[in-house]
Amino acid sequence: MPEYSANVPSPEEQDVRAKLSPDQLQSMDQSALEQKLAEKPFFAFVQKIAEKQNVDIQKYLTDNTPEKVLQLAERYDKVVRPTVDRFKKFAGDQFLGKMKALPPEAIAKAGESIEAFMSQEAAQEAVKGAANLESFSAKYSALLDQYEHLANMAGQLNRELSAKYGTTNKGELSAIKAQAELMSASAKTQGVENTTIHAGERTKIAQRRLNSVARFFKTIRTLGKERRSDAEIAEDEKFSDAQEPLQTKITSFEEASLDIGLKIPAREDYDKQIGDVREQILAGLSDANKLRDILLEATMDVVTSGKYNIEDAASSVNELGDEWGDQNDAEFNDYIKQMIEQTYQAAVKRGVEATTENINPNKIEEFNRFVVDNVRSNESKQLITDTVQQSIDAESDKRSPKVAQLTLMLNRVNNLKFS
Amino acid sequence: MPKINDEEFNRLLAEKKFAEAKALVKSYIDQAWTKEDEGEFYVGLITQYLEMSNKINTAYITELQEAKKDLDRLDKAQSRVHQTLDINKLKEDIDSM
Numbered sequence: 178m179p180e181y182s183a184n185v186p187s188p189e190e191q192d193v194r195a196k197l198s199p200d201q202l203q204s205m206d207q208s209a210l211e212q213k214l215a216e217k218p219f220f221a222f223v224q225k226i227a228e229k230q231n232v233d234i235q236k237y238l239t240d241n242t243p244e245k246v247l248q249l250a251e252r253y254d255k256v257v258r259p260t261v262d263r264f265k266k267f268a269g270d271q272f273l274g275k276m277k278a279l280p281p282e283a284i285a286k287a288g289e290s291i292e293a294f295m296s297q298e299a300a301q302e303a304v305k306g307a308a309n310l311e312s313f314s315a316k317y318s319a320l321l322d323q324y325e326h327l328a329n330m331a332g333q334l335n336r337e338l339s340a341k342y343g344t345t346n347k348g349e350l351s352a353i354k355a356q357a358e359l360m361s362a363s364a365k366t367q368g369v370e371n372t373t374i375h376a377g378e379r380t381k382i383a384q385r386r387l388n389s390v391a392r393f394f395k396t397i398r399t400l401g402k403e404r405r406s407d408a409e410i411a412e413d414e415k416f417s418d419a420q421e422p423l424q425t426k427i428t429s430f431e432e433a434s435l436d437i438g439l440k441i442p443a444r445e446d447y448d449k450q451i452g453d454v455r456e457q458i459l460a461g462l463s464d465a466n467k468l469r470d471i472l473l474e475a476t477m478d479v480v481t482s483g484k485y486n487i488e489d490a491a492s493s494v495n496e497l498g499d500e501w502g503d504q505n506d507a508e509f510n511d512y513i514k515q516m517i518e519q520t521y522q523a524a525v526k527r528g529v530e531a532t533t534e535n536i537n538p539n540k541i542e543e544f545n546r547f548v549v550d551n552v553r554s555n556e557s558k559q560l561i562t563d564t565v566q567q568s569i570d571a572e573s574d575k576r577s578p579k580v581a582q583l584t585l586m587l588n589r590v591n592n593l594k595f596s
Numbered sequence: 597m598p599k600i601n602d603e604e605f606n607r608l609l610a611e612k613k614f615a616e617a618k619a620l621v622k623s624y625i626d627q628a629w630t631k632e633d634e635g636e637f638y639v640g641l642i643t644q645y646l647e648m649s650n651k652i653n654t655a656y657i658t659e660l661q662e663a664k665k666d667l668d669r670l671d672k673a674q675s676r677v678h679q680t681l682d683i684n685k686l687k688e689d690i691d692s693m
Binding site: 264267268272273287289290291292293294295297320321323324327328330331334335337338341342423424427430431433434435444447448451454455458459461462465466469472473476477543544547550551554556557560561563564565567568583586 | 617673
């Protein structure tokens with residue numbers, strides 16, 4: 178029996194177009210275009226392009242052939258739509274959803290405004306040339322790609338370490354260590370010569386934590402790199418030196434293991450020493466993990482608080498610093514607090530700078546000109562300050578994004594120098 | 597939409613009409629934001645959050661990788677020492693035979 182296929186392959190679009198008359202072609206494109214324009218987001222996108230070109234949408238559609246607009250629709254579906262959807266999804270799931278005081282309807286509204294802005298930005302790029310849509314997409318995708326990549330990488334490394342040294346195995350390690358300690362003590366009483374590979378005292382708990390934390394913060398502090406003074410750099414060096422004792426221990430373990438002629442101590446004693454160092458590294462990792470969580474939370478607080486106030490941030494930092502309040506090492510606690518505070522302040526400063534660039538710059542510029550032109554007396558300065566401050570107070574409970582803009586305005590008034 | 601009017605503001609101040617001067621400034625700063633303005637604000641915040649989070653996570657991953665490297669070095673050293681101890685024990689056993 179011969180086999181018959183029910184599948185009829187679809188002809189290529191260009192083959193179909195080649196067989197149609199110009200009238201038929203236009204009619205087909207027109208119909209496809211009408212269908213496409215019935216999609217609200219695409220219609221809004223075309224409308225914004227028309228606005229950018231200072232024409233109404235009817236004129237835009239008359240000036241451009243249906244074929245050309247359909248090509249734009251193709252780029253829109255392939256580049257703009259996925260970028261906007263991805264960013265909106267991140268905004269809803271991982272950002273706005275975490276803003277404590279934002280009710281669900283406000284999140285939905287924020288999503289709509291994000292779409293409106295991104296669509297406007299994409300339209301701006303489309304006006305410059307269709308190819309520019311790629312750079313629009315790349316800008317947002319790069320950030321999200323990196324975010325996902327780093328989250329996956331951290332997750333994978335954590336799983337690997339947890340599988341090998343994690344909570345389950347950590348219990349085992351502790352049991353082995355405890356057993357090794359008992360056997361070691363017993364061996365000593367029997368007069369067995371135990372040569373310690375390392376002389377030296379056990380590292381203090383605070384010092385142990387410091388090693389890891391110092392390294393972690395050293396990288397984090399690149400946030401404020403351009404503003405670091407020589408004294409701050411020297412401070413970094415000092416704390417990075419704290420890493421050395423642990424590294425020296427590991428290196429000497431390695432050297433000892435390669436030295437065939439070395440008199441090796443009893444296995445239990447050796448295991449106990451190496452177990453101690455291993456636990457120091459794991460404790461440092463646990464601190465780094467806590468710090469990361471706190472910093473991420475602090476970042477979220479800073480960028481969503483709606484009031485970029487360094488004093489508020491600093492007092493929150495003191496509360497965060499109390500996390501380490503159970504440590505007896507005052508110097509260590511001060512160091513942690515200081516580091517978090519600096520990171521926090523760098524974040525706040527960045528927040529203000531980013532806001533200056535991002536929010537309605539025309540309005541801010543206009544207000545700045547107004548302030549420069551009019552603040553000639555303490556009286557007028559006070560009047561403008563009071564007015565802006567009242568507006569901030571009125572908005573602050575609503576967590577309105579406008580508060581950020583008003584705060585910038587207030588800073589501008591307060592920072593103005595009188596000649 | 598209202599714009600700030602410098603001349604008007606200065607005139608009101610000169611005439612000590614402070615309430616009216618305040619109202620003038622307020623009318624400017626109370627201007628409504630468009631949907632796009634608000635979207636721009638949120639996109640700015642989220643972008644800033646992503647940049648900061650990426651820096652924090654990069655530092656954290658560096659820490660994890662460094663720790664993993666140190667732990668691997670320790671494991672290898674321990675394994676080599678155990679091997680040597682086992683060989684020595686074997687030698688002793690052979691010698692005592």
